[in-house]
Amino acid sequence: MNPNRGDVTTTDDTTALDAAARSVERLRLSESRLARRRQTDCGPSENARAAMRFVLERTDAGEDVTPTLIAEYLGVSTASVTGMLDRLHSGSMIAFAPNPADRRSKLVVPFDRGADPDDIDPLTAQIRKMVRQLSDSEAKKVSQFLAQVADAVDQECT
Known part of the structure; x- marks a missing residue:
């Protein structure tokens, strides 16, 4: 052991x-x-990886993504998101497009539309592979337990 x-x-x-x-x-x-x-x-920070997953998922769902939405999703300031998006843009992971609904705003779009969210965070792919080894009832219990843990963590220091 x-x-x-x-x-x-x-x-x-x-x-x-x-x-x-x-x-x-x-x-x-x-x-x-x-x-x-x-x-x-x-490579990219955890927030940058989360931002990339958010951009890919929302864009694939046909939704527009702005830096403000990313900041709200991550729970950080728009100033931090601006720097992070600049680094992701420099790394050719995202591009910016004019926002047709608001000329003062820009949209964040994935640079490579064929990118797989698991490629951005290989650990997620590895965890998904491990989860497939669980039975449905085991997966349900683990999911419920981890949701409770996440809620407890989120409530800490609030």
């Missing part, structure tokens, strides 16, 4: 519950380390 890898051997329900709580904490720490690595070592 390697406790750093999340391998768990349990003998009773309390131990299993403790192991689940430790696993969630380990996930949160791993996500935090990943976010720091992505800021310095590994």
Whole structure:
């Protein structure tokens, strides 16, 4: 058993519950380390990746995307989004188009319409592959549990 890898051997329900709580904490720490690595070592930041997924999904749904919508979606200032979009534009990941509904605004469009959101964040593709190994009932329980964890995280310090 390697406790750093999340391998768990349990003998009773309390131990299993403790192991689940430790696993969630380990996930949160791993996500935090990943976010720091992505800021310095590994391409676009987590916010930039989330913005790209948002642009691709909304554009594919036939919706217009503006920098303001991206800022609202990410919960950050429009100033931070402007810098991030400039970097994504420099990296040929997005383009800008005039907004026909508002001449003062611009639309954000994917530079490569054939881009797959999983290519922007390969970790998402890997997680989807792991999820396919779960039964429907297991997936439902995991989904419900992680939704509760996400809600708890979102409520922290509000």
